Amino acid sequence: MRRALLTAFAVVLIATPVAAQEPPPTPDRPLADATQEARAQALFNDIRCVVCQHEAIADSPAGIAADMRRLVREEIAAGRSDQQVRDDLVRRYGDFVLFTPPLRGGTWLLWFGPLAIVLAVGVGLLVMARRRPVETPALTAAEEADLARILADQAVRPDTDAKPSDH
């Protein structure tokens, strides 16, 4: 009896939270055309669910994400290109809706920053390498003794490929 009551209770509990908040999201109806559906799926991963934290509409269980998926499918079925679908979403929801930020004045640094960092560091290293001589001045006797004292440890197995100059 307890089991049956619990079961009934559980079914109500599991069913109600969804029913109470909003109508359940309409189930996804994939497009009949496989290539169109593949395009839609690819787009879903680049479109952010506008009420979620950091989720693509491909992953989000939210009702609005389901609506957005349906919208994308409808537009693709109507023959729009991927770019037109994106543009339409940006018109409705703003740049926020795309996980790929647009390339404009404000996002220049975002897009080209990584390249600039690699180039800057690379050029800096080249300049440094040209300025510096390759050979090390030999350590003074005092320095050698100092180093030997600090690094000495008879128990260490020698590194077979190390040359004496490595230490």
Next chain:
Amino acid sequence: MIVELGAFALILALVLAVLQTGMAAAGRLRRSPVLAGAAEGAALACAGVVALAFAALILAFAVSDFSVANVAANSHTDKPMLYKVAAAWGSHEGSLVLWCLVLTGFGAVLARARGLPFGLKASAVATQGLLGVLFLAFAVFTSNPFERLDPAPFQGGSLNPLLQDPALAFHPPFLYAGYVGFSVCFSLAVAALIEGRANSSFWPAWGRWVRPWALASWAFLTVGITLGSFWAYYELGWGGWWFWDPVENASFLPWLAGAALLHSAVVTERRGALAGWTTFLALLTFTFSMLGAFLVRSGVLTSVHAFAVDPERGLMLLAILGATSGVAFALFAWRAPQLKGGGMFAPVSREGALVLNNVFLTAASATVLLGTLYPLILEAANGATISVGPPYFALTFNPLMIAALLILPAGPLLSWKRGDLKGVGQRLALAAGLSILIALAGWMVFEPKKALSAAGIGLGGWLILGTLAEVAERLRLFRAPLAETLRRARALPLGAWGTTLAHAGLGVFVLGAVVETGYRVEAARALAPGQTIEAGKWAVTLDSVGVVEGPNYLAEQGKLTVTLRDGSAPRTVTAERRFFPTGGQTTTEVGLDFRGLDDVYVVLGERGRTAADEPAWNVRVWWNPWARLIFLGPAIMALGGLLSLLDRRLRLGVNRKAAA
């Protein structure tokens, strides 16, 4: 009573940290071994007292003492014991105590370390003490986990059910051991900036001292991030394992910087070169750790993981971050130019390869930092809102890492000072040829045909084979008699084996990540019992759905059978949708069928109706090929870090024994 003792212990720890800082600094200035020794004693006592406080907190959670506000807010009597204990670090206050425990615990090990010169050790102990003062004060004054509630409620508010999972119970301790372990590198770097001389014998020794801390922290962080990622993979039910979510990025930043630090410290240890750069990375890595703590706890980011959101505390964390890092980097700017020295090297050399590794790793971490913070900065600057997600990182981060991975196998083969590029090319020719064959095989085997993914498979093969080629070279495998090879294998230091494992593990990860991302197949449909859905070569049948009762939840449990499309090789998996009455949340328990390296990943969704008006459930199925490697690879990498750590050459105290 025990709770009050815990609160008292935390305050006592703060006092001890103040003493530790003061006595270590005074001991250093007066060159007094007595004062410095007392500071080391204070460091030990401080760690012990924080451990007591943490134990008191865990006890309060274990016995469900709801007169403690933090327990009442985050626990519940129905919760299994593991999650009661884990709830102790599931909230902002509790996790801050864990943070302090790791900070002072590592500080105690530093205080016990032998063989460090007097000045360097006293300065490092003082710096570590100061970090302890700041974070313990933050805990005591703004985030006291022992605050009482009056009247005490009869029942607690429970922990977020998503977090009630074994992987996530152990994720924070590992993550924090990594994050906060880097604090010792930070302290040693500050001490080196104070004590360091432009003297080539100081820096190799310093490199040797800082490396075990960097290795241990990095290995812990690797395990922590992997556990978190594994949790996201099977608990969120989205079929993915890395979302470039801001909080994930926050944990990834110290990992990348720490990896750069590990490699640059090798150059400093072996050649005395790059001293300033290694110091800089040591400061940067812990700065990233603190930045992560700020981002996660302040509410400035929107993320699925953000917790304990409180702008005021965020501001205090920002102040701590600004003060410590600001002073440290100012010290760096002042002292680093005076600390030049160390060995010179040609561009083509082991050092050169490690420098290149550092260029790519730091550029990669700068990219992650840029992508994470840019939306915040842009919104603050002109109110524009943008999202930076996976496509951005695929276009910026991935090329940088691919470049780093392409040159990786050559690094360990180059000799120090001046390398022989042609010789290295000859030694890697076989591995390169085989990798191209692997890429071709990948292109032929996997459907649909994707050139980029096939190239990625080749890259994974290149990492593994190139790494093995290096070991084979060192062991003179097949070129010398077997006895000679075995003798060489025994003589090879553990550190070299560690390097090999870590690099090969990276290759294993790349294989998993590329194949899973490139070739996963997803399918979703509403299924009535008895109906079947197909994903790639697999077919999944919904057998039955029942209701089960857990300790603190009720669940709809689906039994599903996974078979090949022809019906052979059947296996049953269960997938659940759990409802937690206390918080009103619903979670999914993914059904995972492990098939060799692949996963068949089944999510039971909401109940609906089919066209024929039968009850049906939305079932999503992913076939994730080679997904096992994504988590196996980092495990191998962490194991490599552990092996290197066991290398006798890195043990602190060895020097002193030899000198005695």
